[in-house]
Amino acid sequence: MAKKGLTTARQIALQVLCTVETEDAYVHIALNQYLKGSGLDKRDRALATELVYGTWRRRLTLDWVLEQYSRHPLEKMPATLRNNLRMAVYQILFLDSIPAAAACNEAVELAKGFGHRGTAGLVNGILRSLLREPEKGNYVQAAERMDLAERVSLLHSHPLWLVKRWLAELGPEETQALCSANNLSPPTFVRANTVKIQPRELVEALSREGVAATPGKLAPEAVEISGFSSITALQAYQAGYFAVQDEASMLAAHALTPRSDELIYDLCAGLGGKTLHIGALMENQGQVLAFDIHPHKLAMLKRTAKRLGITNVTAIRADSTDLKSEYFGKAQGVLLDAPCSGWGVIRRKPDIRWRIQPERESELIKLQRQLLVSAYRCLADGGRLVYSTCTINRRENEENVAWLMREYPDLEYVDVKKTLPNGPEKFQSEPGNTLQLFPHRHGTDGFFLAVLRKTKI
Secondary structure, three states: OOOOOOOOHHHHHHHHHHHHHHHOOOHHHHHHHHHHOOOOOHHHHHHHHHHHHHHHHOHHHHHHHHHOOOOOOHHHOOHHHHHHHHHHHHHHHHOOOOOHHHHHHHHHHHHHHHOOHHHHHHHHHHHHHHHHOHHHHOHHHHHHOOOHHHHHHHHHOOOHHHHHHHHHHHOHHHHHHHHHHOOOOOOEEEEEOOOOOOHHHHHHHHHHOOOEEEEOOOOOOEEEEEOOOOHHHOHHHHOOOEEEOOHHHHHHHHHHOOOOOOEEEEOOOOOOHHHHHHHHHOOOOOEEEEEEOOHHHHHHHHHHHHHHOOOOEEEEEOOOOOOOHHHOOOEEEEEEEOOOOOHHHOOOOOOHHHHOOHHHHHHHHHHHHHHHHHHHHHEEEEEEEEEEEOOOOOOOOHHHHHHHHHHOOOEEEEOHHHHOOOHHHHOOOOOOOOEEEOHHHHOOOOEEEEEEEEOOO
């Protein structure tokens, strides 16, 4: 622990990194908690955020570099020492705006505050060696001598097993482009709440608050924003004019094509982003049933619905793998945004790449298929099922859909592109009836969409 109060961006960042590593905390949650009471100004908040996200994204590469200079194994170092070194090397190698000598000096001062004189000496020695002999830690040259999978893993800081999986599914060029994109800071999108305001009006309202706002490219309600300190402090947010949502995620509600007189189910509603979008598309008419097993998520959904003025959504606590039969055969539309590996949001949640383990895949696929069967049972004749995930994994995506259609021959594909606003034009180069979005191709989170219809027998 620090010997002084948390007063600088680097102190905050170090505390967050240690919390994430030692307490298995989520990066975005831990960062928000520390920033909330920090008293940092806008500039220092931005620096702390960059140090946390950048260091955690580049962790594999940073560790490789440190191993070239340290006689002490990284895994045996105290977390504060290990993450202080990682953060310093990140600044030296990846942040041109910070002089290397300044990064080194700041790390030594941090070591004094979070350790002792010997710790500070160790930090100083390792970092000075890096500055004196940069060729020892030249990971780019080292990667050139490795095979393709190891090279991509080291250059772009992704687990080797995940790189191998993507190479097998996507090929070398797509995999390298995807891994590179995963290390970029993603843009922030919000969805205009059309119950209260139109997208053009939202852009104007945000601009009046000093926020840079531009229309999105894929979803009509999407607005990209930047230049804000706190989203929740914006008047437009408090007035219920928008909800934070990635542009790819907005396409799920459109793919369902809900009409104002229909009964719609959202089987894994979570915090309600897609649920409330459906409610808005239905103009607060019809009925949307939002199922989720977690009561705290449903409570948040209700609060957000109140802020947005969405009144046609009913929250129901239930395990959607085991719904009561009273819900079967009635819904004109069912959205199943299934729990998944999350490989599509690695750029947004950098801890995912270090959390996910390949052995969990079979458990996830089993759960997804149970949910798909439940979704099928809920469909009325002619009803539409939208299956979506935020992952890039054929086993969880295309193969799950193909399995469901083999199990239930009365299901047929609906071409996703034809369900989306200007979809045939925007996605004309995408093959097949399903749609896989990628960060490097579309500028969105990695997101999968499939639409099925239950035919009348």
